[in-house]
Amino acid sequence: MNEWVIETKGLSKRYKGRYAVSNLNLKIARGDIYGFLGPNGAGKTTTIRMLLGLIKPSNGSVHIFGKALNKDKLSILRRIGSLVEYPSYYGHLSAVDNLEAIRRILDVPTARIAEVLDIVGLAKEARRPVKGFSLGMKQRLGIASALLGNPELLMLDEPTNGLDPSGILEIRELIKQMPKQHGITVLISSHLLSEVELTAGTVGIIRQGELVFQDTIENLHQQAKGSISLSVSEPELAMTLLKEHGINAIMNDSSILLEQTNNETIARMVKRLVERDHSIYRVEEKRKSLEDLFLQIVGEGKRA
Amino acid sequence: MKSFVRLVASERLKLSKSFIWLLVPLSPLLALAIGLLVSFDSYDISESQAKYAMLVSAMSSFHSMLFLPILTGIFSAFVCRYEHGSGGWKQLLTLPISRTALYCAKFIVVATLIALTQLLFFGAVCLAGAYHGISFDIEWAPLLMAIGGSFLACLPLAALQLLVSVSWSSFAAPLAINVMLTIPNILVLNSAKIAPFYPWAQPMLTMLTFSNDSFNGSAPTISNMLITIAGSFFVFWAAGLLYFNRKEV
Known part of the structure; x- marks a missing residue:
């Protein structure tokens, strides 16, 4: 259910x-x-x-x-296996003994220790005291202990x-x-x-x-909608032309930005511009990155 | 029950390769040194039992008055030390164990360390006795009772120290509190009124039951000591468990 x-x-x-x-x-x-x-x-x-x-x-x-x-x-x-914030470890013990302390509580076979060390790629360092480990190795040991109990x-x-x-x-x-x-x-x-x-x-x-x-x-x-950016020889003239044909566009520096991105609109627009002898340098699709969207969601608190 | 034994085994593993094992024989060794230096010449004692009483009295004064209560605090702080560093409580408490079981396991480890210390102290008494050539043909029960009673008297202190050690992430602060409460022993033990009710004085008082002397001539009764020990143990133990079970990690 x-x-x-x-x-x-x-x-x-x-x-x-x-x-x-x-x-x-x-x-x-x-x-x-x-x-x-x-x-x-x-x-x-x-x-x-x-x-x-x-x-x-x-x-x-x-x-x-x-x-x-x-x-x-x-x-x-x-x-459940977990790793909260920082990996926890007993620095004076080796990686194996660290896992053994947890294994005794979880009551899984001893062989499982070698298995998880293998999964996280720490098998070679298993016998060294953990206090000499790098942060990445401690983190991997933390994941190993999270995996220990299957x-x-x-x-x-x-x-x-x-x-x-x-x-x-x-x-x-x-x-x-x-x-x-x-x-x-x-x-x-x-x-x-x-x-x-x-x-x-x-x-x-x-x-x-x-x-x-x-x-x-x-x-x-x-949700991360894209837009089309046009780079042309005479952007101002091109803008007026597009307006005559009822296409909404925004001037951005020397390029033209279109919110609509369906194929017909783009094709029509490019055709008109070429007919009027505009040189078109670039037609690019600009995708808003997920990171931008994330920041937007986090920043505005827009409910989705 | 089986899972509890495994939990204690896990706690013991954490203490391997640590300097705590060096602290266990420290006080018995010191007591042994004192015991070897005891001179019976200026006293007119011939009876073995009386000689042992004097020997133990000399050997146990520092041991039971200061070292035993202080060591209890160190052991308690030590079993919590590793958990306070780098989120250890979080990892330990997300394992499938109840907090009560964990608290008990830590307490048992502390109690075991104290018991080992007492065992070594008994060994030191025997060694010193042998060195002085005192016959072993005496009544051992009162001595064992005194040493065992002294061990029991340490348990309330262990319970309180465990409570303090669990709540404070600092290693030194619980020890400072412990020493602060132990040092007054020097004064408290001279007071017939306060000493029977002061938990930190009990390890010494129980030990004194063997040599039958007391600082002021009026030895407290066994029942009085039991009430103090059991009462303070219950209060500290309950407070520790209650606190630990509610602690936000």
């Missing part, structure tokens, strides 16, 4: 009268990668902490795997924080294969759209504690 892995209803968290998260209705489908986006301080981490039962919501409910979190907390947590749901809070570009790419590839290879649903939070754009199937955008967008990434793409 319930196909949502995570479903929250009216989830709110109030700190001293101010809502850090208010009335959040998240819906995350099984096998999806859900990108949870928002600027710093929008309430992403607060939400994830509530989803993991680290803090109690002021209002609203959390259902994970169709069960209420406040009732079946331990059995739900057993099926989770069905992975919650990663800004997993690429502080990583270099190649590290980000590596983590991204790692996350991408989770649903395909292991059937894991992933919730990944970030303040950068570009980071989840290539991995996520669905995005939720949170702004000042409120969910302002929640839809598939394709629909987000469609």
Whole structure:
């Protein structure tokens, strides 16, 4: 009956009268990668902490795997792997011992430690004390511990924080294969759209504690409407010509910008201009980038 | 129950390769040094039991008055230390364990460390006794009771220190509080009125039951000590559990 892995209803968290998260209705489908986006301080981490039962919501409910979190907390947590904010580690212990400390609690076979170290590519460094690890390696160890219990749901809070570009790419590839290879649903939070754009199937955008967008990434793409930019020899003359033919255009520096982008209009326009001996240098399609759209949504708080 | 044993095993693993194991034998070794230096010459004691009473009295004064309460605080702070760095509580509490179980597991580790210290102290007493050539043919029960009672008297302090250590991310602050409450022992133990009710004085008072001497001649009764120990343990333990279960991580 319930196909949502995570479903929250009216989830709110109030700190001293101010809502850090208010009335959040998240819906995350099984096998999806859900990108949870928002600027710093929008309430992403607060939400994830509530989803993991680290803090109690002021209002609203959390259902994970169709069960209420406040009732079946331990059995739900057993099926979740998580990494909240910073990777946690015991610096004086080796990577293997770090995982062993968690393994003893989760009660999975010892062989699983080698498996997860292999998945995150830390097998060679397994015996070194973790305090000598680079940030990227600690982050990967954090992901390894999240994977240790064969989770069905992975919650990663800004997993690429502080990583270099190649590290980000590596983590991204790692996350991408989770649903395909292991059937894991992933919730990944970030303040950068570009980071989840290539991995996520669905995005939720949170702004000042409120969910302002929640839809598939394709629909987000469609919202990012394009425009056509024309670069011609005599832009002013061209503008008057276009106006005579009832085509709405805007002058932008020396190029002409058209909001309509259907093929007939463009063809008609180009034909008219060529007939009047205008030289057309360029006809370009300008797509508003998702990042622009994201900033617009986050900035204006336009409800979608 | 099985999962709880695994949880304790996990806590123990975190303490491997750490300097905490060096602190365990520290106080017993110091007590041993004092014990070796004790001289019976100026006293006219021939009975083995009385000689042991004097030996233990000398060896345990620093151990039970200062070191034991302070070590209890250090152990408690230590088992929380790794969690306070880099979001460890978050990781630990998103694992499928109840907070009560985790609190108990940490407490058991602290209690075990104190028990080890006491065991080593007992070993130190035996060694010092052997060094002085005192016969082992004495009644051991009162000594074991005193050492065991002293261990029990440390548990309320451990409960309070665990509460403070869980709530403050600093390693030093809980220790400062602990030392602040332990130092007054030097004065409190001289007061027949306050000492029986001061939790930090109990490790010493229980130890004194063996040598039968007291700072002011009126040794508190066992039942009095039990009430103080059990009462303070219950209060500190309940407060710690309540706080930890409600703590926002």
